Amino acid sequence: MIKRYGCKFVRIVRSSLGTEYTIQVVYERPEAPENSCADTPMAVDLSCKAIATLADGKSYAPIKKSEPRRDALRRRAAKTKKGTRLRRKRFGAWRKEAERVVRRNRGYRHEVAADVVKRSANLFLEDLKVGCMTRAGGSRKTGLNRSMRAQGLYELVQLLKYKSALLGGKVELVPPNDTTQRCSACHHKPEERLRLADRKHRCAMCGKTQCRDVNAALNVLYRGLCPDGWAASLSYAQHVSAHPDAERHPLLDAVAGLGSVQNRARELHPQGCCAPTSAGEIDHRPRGCAKISGNVAWGRRGFWGLAVGSWPL
Numbered sequence: 001m002i003k004r005y006g007c008k009f010v011r012i013v014r015s016s017l018g019t020e021y022t023i024q025v026v027y028e029r030p031e032a033p034e035n036s037c038a039d040t041p042m043a044v045d046l047s048c049k050a051i052a053t054l055a056d057g058k059s060y061a062p063i064k065k066s067e068p069r070r071d072a073l074r075r076r077a078a079k080t081k082k083g084t085r086l087r088r089k090r091f092g093a094w095r096k097e098a099e100r101v102v103r104r105n106r107g108y109r110h111e112v113a114a115d116v117v118k119r120s121a122n123l124f125l126e127d128l129k130v131g132c133m134t135r136a137g138g139s140r141k142t143g144l145n146r147s148m149r150a151q152g153l154y155e156l157v158q159l160l161k162y163k164s165a166l167l168g169g170k171v172e173l174v175p176p177n178d179t180t181q182r183c184s185a186c187h188h189k190p191e192e193r194l195r196l197a198d199r200k201h202r203c204a205m206c207g208k209t210q211c212r213d214v215n216a217a218l219n220v221l222y223r224g225l226c227p228d229g230w231a232a233s234l235s236y237a238q239h240v241s242a243h244p245d246a247e248r249h250p251l252l253d254a255v256a257g258l259g260s261v262q263n264r265a266r267e268l269h270p271q272g273c274c275a276p277t278s279a280g281e282i283d284h285r286p287r288g289c290a291k292i293s294g295n296v297a298w299g300r301r302g303f304w305g306l307a308v309g310s311w312p313l
Helices: 068-078 085-119 138-151 153-166 212-225 227-231 236-240 250-256 260-268
Strands: 007-014 021-027 042-044 050-052 124-127 168-173 198-204 209-211 294-299 300-305
Touching: 007 050, 042 212, 050 085, 050 212, 068 085, 068 198, 085 153, 124 153, 124 212, 138 153, 138 168, 168 212, 168 250, 198 212, 209 212, 212 227, 236 250
Parallel strands: 042 124, 124 168
Antiparallel strands: 007 021, 042 050, 198 209, 294 300
16 A cells, blocks of 8 residues: 555554554545445444344444453452552553453454445445433443443444545435334334344234344335335335336345246236236236235245235235
8 A cells, every 4th residue: 555655654653551552654545536436235234233234134243342351350450459569550451451452343343344345335324323322221221331332333334434435435324213123025113112132023014034133224225225215104115116217226126025026927927917006006816816915925826926015815
């Protein structure tokens, strides 16, 4: 990098404890033109169970909220007598370990952000207010608050923004309301809210079962690509049916059963038995088939098509 772009200046930074020195090389790298990246958009769900989960199912391990060695050094130092040399020595060892943990976690966030941007530089993220999320809750939420703060989600978002800008991509923030609760296939919202302990999202309407973080990432993707469809409480399939010129995404097509499902139906029934009407329903059904909401319909003749916006007979 230095040979390619040229070195602007070099500085030596001493750590807060004065025990380590870091050489920082600063160079000026030209950014790619804005919105020049042609990558397929991708959505990222940020949480404390997995620091980042992509809409395609890729997830990254979370950062531990507790470090046994650091915490043991802190407890050991707190037990020594105040004002003694031993106390200063033990607290110095604790600060050194704490600084090492901070550097390691920051490096891990850089690795996660770089890997995400390599997959796609055009990203949709939830506009999370981490400070508000961890401000209250009392003793019943102490562990969750510590885990959320340990992830450093705000820093991760900033890293994603600047790494994406270097490649000519962009990061858009969408409101996080109901992205975890709603089903990414049929847009149904359950009456009973999911708890943090519920790691699977099971839809009572269409029967879709998947990881809750992947479901949230798909909803973030849908909300970013089709904000009008989300605001109108329409599923992705209903929105595409009502707006044929709407922007499509292969991941959302796969979840909603569009594309490959309809092609397979045409192969089995070339007479057009699954041609949708303007209302989103399917006419000319083979005998014995039932209309369902947001799923593939089966009957005595087997697989035949996709019904959207209808109810079981």
